[in-house]
Amino acid sequence: MVNNHSIPEPCCTLDISGADQKRLVAMFKALGNPIRFEIMKFLVTHPGCITADIVDYLPIAQATTSQHLRVLREVGLIEGVVDGPAINYHLNEETVCWFRSNIELIF
Amino acid sequence: MVNNHSIPEPCCTLDISGADQKRLVAMFKALGNPIRFEIMKFLVTHPGCITADIVDYLPIAQATTSQHLRVLREVGLIEGVVDGPAINYHLNEETVCWFRSNIELIF
DNA sequence: TACAATCATCGTATATTTACGATATAATGT
DNA sequence: ACATTATATCGTAAATATACGATGATTGTA
Incomplete structure (x- = not known):
């Protein structure tokens, strides 16, 4: 499959690449799961609530919830603050x- | 694991749910893949280019690229316009x- | 110290995604 | 009609994600 026409010239440039792009994609991925999105919504309306x-x-087990929280933590979208044996979660506004x-930058 | 404290009151409401929420999550998921994100970037800078x-x-096979394009098409982020034997792709601005x-609405 | 509560992690089964080559489809040109 | 070009789809293998129960770690309390 040879392509005998030329690629159109770029009409503009995009100022995202490298580590930033990787991070952005990871955030999209984290948000691209119904359960995790629901968690984000819940944290917007219930800031400071605990894992329990x-x-x-949620309609899922504690272990699974903990896994999803970890994904959201790893991309930095949420933060957990230790409060005794519990953990208070909230969005990371930054x-x-x-x-x-x-x-x-893109859309 | 019994939870003997009460859930904090919601501090606000969120105006997204149902089909809209599902659609939004599907878009996040579509963008949460490095190759598909790269395609979106390429289409921003090269609107109207063809699949070839x-x-x-991209560093992947034609079949795989076609699959990724389908995912982006299915969530409505891009559109293909038939142009002879080829297809011109561009973002769906709407x-x-x-x-x-x-x-x-959320962030 | 023992126990209960809260959360994370481990091991694992199942489902989904991603990738490829091969093949089908559709339009164009000879 | 036939070959060529451009793209989509099929079948499938490998990788990743998702889910659960069981268990481990930590904190607060009796």
Whole structure:
């Protein structure tokens, strides 16, 4: 399959690449799961709630919820603050801000 | 694991649910793949290019590229316009707009 | 110290995604 | 009609994601 026409010239440049792009894609991936999206929504409306609250709210097991929380933590979208034996979760506003501004670079 | 404290009151409401939420999550999922994100970037800078251009640009096979294009098409982020034997691809501006405004509902 | 509560991690089964070569389809040109 | 070009789809193998129960780790309390 040979392609005998030329690629159109780029009409513009895009200021995202490398590690930033990788991070952005990882965030999209994290948000591209119904359960994790639901967790994000729950944390927006219930900032500072603990894992057990999220477990109660979701239709899945505690172990699975913990895994999803880890994914969201790893991309930096949420943060957990130790509070005795529990953990208070909330959005990481700085990361969310970064996310929003990087999306605007493309769309 | 019994949870003897009460869930904090919601501090706000979120105006996304149902089919819209499902669609938004599907878009996040589509963008949460490095190859598909690269395709989106390429289409921003090279609107109207054909599949063969994208195949040339990417380090993967034609069949795989076609699959990724289908995913992006199915969530409505891109559109293909038949042009003889080839297909001109470009972003669906309306969908991108929808995507941006729905993200703003949450973040 | 023992126990209960909260959460994370381990091991593992199943489902989904990603990738490829081979093949089918559709349009164009000879 | 036949070959060529461009793309999509099929079948399938390998990798990754998702889910669960069981277990481990940590904190607070009796």
